[in-house]
Amino acid sequence: xxxxxxxxxxxxxxxxxxxxxxxxxxxxxxxxxxxxxxxxxxxxxxxxxxxxxxxxxxxxxxxxxxxxxxxxxxxxxxxxxxxxxxxxxxxxxxxxxxxxxxxxxxxxxxxxxxxxxxxxxxxxxxxxxxxxxxxxxxxxxxxxxxxxxxxxxxxxxxxxxxxxxxxxxxxxxxxxxxxxxxxxxx
Numbered sequence: 794x795x796x797x798x799x800x801x802x803x804x805x806x807x808x809x810x811x812x813x814x815x816x817x818x819x820x821x822x823x824x825x826x827x828x829x830x831x832x833x834x835x836x837x838x839x840x841x842x843x844x845x846x847x848x849x850x851x852x853x854x855x856x857x858x859x860x861x862x863x864x865x866x867x868x869x870x871x872x873x874x875x876x877x878x879x880x881x882x883x884x885x886x887x888x889x890x891x892x893x894x895x896x897x898x899x900x901x902x903x904x905x906x907x908x909x910x911x912x913x914x915x916x917x918x919x920x921x922x923x924x925x926x927x928x929x930x931x932x933x934x935x936x937x938x939x940x941x942x943x944x945x946x947x948x949x950x951x952x953x954x955x956x957x958x959x960x961x962x963x964x965x966x967x968x969x970x971x972x973x974x975x976x977x978x979x
Contacts, residue, residue: 839902846901850908853895857916860888864919864926871926882927889920 870877893916901909
């Protein structure tokens with residue numbers, strides 16, 4: 794090289810392709826890593842949401858257990874013939890409806906959703922039982938086992954009913970006296 798000479802630097806084209814490929818591989822690895830982290834975060838969120846749903850259903854289940862004892866006590870009282878105030882049925886039904894609303898507000902997926910659905914059916918069953926007990930309580934003869942049976946023995950007469958011919962006229966007995974004296978009222 795001499796003084797004031799110019800140097801031209803050329804890049805090897807095969808080296809440039811290698812660098813581009815290396816950069817693409819690095820970017821793919823970064824994306825894969827990001828995707829794995831995001832899926833782990835989603836799994837953790839799903840697990841947290843599911844455990845929150847399980848806990849919420851569990852809290853409602855405890856309340857429903859208490860209410861089921863109340864429904865059972867009402868059932869025993871009604872079956873024994875004790876008259877229960879209508880307000881007791883109304884209050885119990887209202888408490889069950891509140892638990893249904895709580896269950897309705899729980900967002901759940903998978904197993905938690907199945908547990909919520911089972912609990913909803915359980916509450917609906919108790920509510921149905923309360924309705925039946927309320928009906929039986931308001932009408933004590935509704936239960937066929939305890940209902941008083943009234944039967945009437947009807948006397949049948951051979952009067953020709955159901956036939957197209959009229960019955961033959963009966964002869965007047967001698968004890969019957971026919972009069973045409975009518976009492977008049979003003």
